[in-house]
Amino acid sequence: LPMTPAAASPSSLHILEHVFGYTAFRGEQEAIVEHVAAGGDALVLMPTGGGKSLCFQIPALMRAGTAVVVSPLIALMQDQVSALREAGVAAAYLNSSQAADESAAVERDLVGGRLDLLYVAPERLLTGRLLATLDRLHEAGRIALFAIDEAHCVSQWGHDFRPEYLQLSVLSERFPAVPRIALTATADPETREEIAQRLALGDARRFVSSFDRPNIRYRMVDKDNPRAQLLAFIRDDHAGEAGIVYCLSRRKVEETAAWLGEQGIRALAYHAGMAQEIRAAHQSRFLREDGIVMVATIAFGMGIDKPDVRFVAHLDLPRSIEGYYQETGRAGRDGLAAQAWMAWGAQDIVQQRRMIDESEGADDFKWRARARLDALVGLVETTGCRRQFLLAHFGEEGEACGNCDNCLEPPRTWDATDAARRALSGVFRTGQRFGAGHVIDVLRGELTDKVRDWKHDQVSTFGIGAELDDKTWRTLFRQLVARGLLAVDHDRHSALTLTDLARPLLRGEAEFALRLAPEKRRSKRSRSTR
Numbered sequence: 239l240p241m242t243p244a245a246a247s248p249s250s251l252h253i254l255e256h257v258f259g260y261t262a263f264r265g266e267q268e269a270i271v272e273h274v275a276a277g278g279d280a281l282v283l284m285p286t287g288g289g290k291s292l293c294f295q296i297p298a299l300m301r302a303g304t305a306v307v308v309s310p311l312i313a314l315m316q317d318q319v320s321a322l323r324e325a326g327v328a329a330a331y332l333n334s335s336q337a338a339d340e341s342a343a344v345e346r347d348l349v350g351g352r353l354d355l356l357y358v359a360p361e362r363l364l365t366g367r368l369l370a371t372l373d374r375l376h377e378a379g380r381i382a383l384f385a386i387d388e389a390h391c392v393s394q395w396g397h398d399f400r401p402e403y404l405q406l407s408v409l410s411e412r413f414p415a416v417p418r419i420a421l422t423a424t425a426d427p428e429t430r431e432e433i434a435q436r437l438a439l440g441d442a443r444r445f446v447s448s449f450d451r452p453n454i455r456y457r458m459v460d461k462d463n464p465r466a467q468l469l470a471f472i473r474d475d476h477a478g479e480a481g482i483v484y485c486l487s488r489r490k491v492e493e494t495a496a497w498l499g500e501q502g503i504r505a506l507a508y509h510a511g512m513a514q515e516i517r518a519a520h521q522s523r524f525l526r527e528d529g530i531v532m533v534a535t536i537a538f539g540m541g542i543d544k545p546d547v548r549f550v551a552h553l554d555l556p557r558s559i560e561g562y563y564q565e566t567g568r569a570g571r572d573g574l575a576a577q578a579w580m581a582w583g584a585q586d587i588v589q590q591r592r593m594i595d596e597s598e599g600a601d602d603f604k605w606r607a608r609a610r611l612d613a614l615v616g617l618v619e620t621t622g623c624r625r626q627f628l629l630a631h632f633g634e635e636g637e638a639c640g641n642c643d644n645c646l647e648p649p650r651t652w653d654a655t656d657a658a659r660r661a662l663s664g665v666f667r668t669g670q671r672f673g674a675g676h677v678i679d680v681l682r683g684e685l686t687d688k689v690r691d692w693k694h695d696q697v698s699t700f701g702i703g704a705e706l707d708d709k710t711w712r713t714l715f716r717q718l719v720a721r722g723l724l725a726v727d728h729d730r731h732s733a734l735t736l737t738d739l740a741r742p743l744l745r746g747e748a749e750f751a752l753r754l755a756p757e758k759r760r761s762k763r764s765r766s767t768r
């Protein structure tokens with residue numbers, strides 16, 4: 239086999255110190271580096287800022303030949319290549335931003351064995367010509383490894399899906415002797431398995447780092463007068479500090495940035511509809527100057543490595559827990575205290591639900607989008623620890639954190655134990671084959687056509703929940719799903735089914751609390767500023 243024994247090469251620690259200038263590995267880095275350097279496949283889950291790059295850059299220098307790094311973002315590629323070159327590593331990239339003679343020179347260096355690392359966009363890697371070159375290098379034992387960065391782009395259900403990533407499975411068939419390492423910061427347990435399966439990494443060793451960001455304080459407030467709430471939050475907690483404010487629409491980004499400016503906050507706007515030069519100028523001011531607040535759509539942030547972002551604020555609901563985690567993860571990368579703040583209201587949920595309903599996607603795509611939204615809504619509505627909820631979503635268990643709004647100021651709740659039990663029996667009595675909407679109709683005693691058709695006006699749960707309104711029932715069902723007592727079967731029209739976690743509640747051994755709806759505060763201001 240064309241492999242160089244790792245023992246013959248400089249040690250990983252030596253490279254860490256002498257090439258990268260760090261004194262110690264972080265977390266799982268060393269184990270990953272040794273595993274890949276020895277020729278093993280790896281699937282790495284590490285939060286943003288955790289230090290994924292070294293996990294393939296160091297093995298690239300330990301093994302013979304060139305490491306090929308697949309990366310979907312041109313800007314990220316360029317940053318990494320220039321940083322590597324500054325450190326004296328022979329790195330280059332091939333992507334669509336290059337002139338023909340430039341890429342020809344890179345290809346010559348590749349063939350000539352003069353590159354330690356080659357970064358490529360996935361569509362470029364999959365061209366016949368580059369694959370043929372790699373075939374020849376492979377025969378000569380001169381491909382060190384393949385690294386697939388942002389591996390969640392292979393997931394069809396994620397929001398970063400890139401069709402070309404699906405074809406990367408060809409690497410395992412075509413270059414069986416070359417170790418492969420896939421890395422991502424975004425993956426719940428299902429997505430993780432999807433990545434492993436689609437990239438043919440079923441046997442790869444998994445390295446899952448904790449996703450906890452203990453220095454970030456999570457806070458979610460009920461939207462009342464969002465601009466005033468945001469301004470108070472910035473003035474009271476983060477005067478003169480750098481932060482990011484996320485909004486859903488470009489127009490809202492511009493209006494919010496302008497308004498913050500009028501209030502004396504140094505705010506800049508950023509979204510994909512702005513001229514490239516202005517965007518770049520705003521980004522570089524944000525990175526270089528102190529205390530700038532960037533008001534942006536989610537177009538801003540990927541690959542931004544600014545350690546002292548003290549807060550991330552959301553004026554609109556993110557699309558999913560993954561999105562929320564990734565966006566808020568840009569705060570406090572230096573490890574010092576930071577805040578993730580969000581203002582949300584029930585109308586946001588309604589709006590996003592409508593956007594999904596009206597979107598173009600196939601049914602199956604819509605169900606998953608709805609499930610993602612429901613999980614996020616579970617997070618905003620939970621009365622328990624936010625961090626615990628977030629981490630549970632990524633498959634991690636933990637104690638209540640003491641550093642989120644719910645831990646610091648437990649919300650007022652109402653005892654929904656009895657209602658939750660009725661909801662569960664409502665699901666059971668109708669045969670565990672209907673979605674929340676129909677079960678709620680049955681509980682509330684609504685004589686809809688569907689209720690009549692299925693003779694659900696004759697089941698014992700018909701009308702036993704008439705005293706609670708539709709909205710309260712919806713919140714309750716969402717929480718039952720979010721906390722895992724009910725499962726949603728996406729292959730059967732979002733039918734609800736009972737899980738094992740429902741048993742203690744049904745047996746009377748557990749309680750169920752819900753957040754008390756905030757009283758409507760109708761200040762004059764909140765009605766006029768719209």
Ligand code: ADP
Pocket residue numbers: 260261262263264267284285286287288289290291292543
């Ligand atoms: P990710 O890709 O996981 O978001 P990066 O690889 O960009 O993270 O690393 C994030 C930051 O941490 C970078 O500035 C990097 O130089 C730094 N870093 C990574 N590993 C170490 C280490 N072992 N010691 C000190 N700094 C590190």
Ligand code: ZN
Pocket residue numbers: 622623624625626638639640641642643644645646
């Ligand atoms: Zn907490």
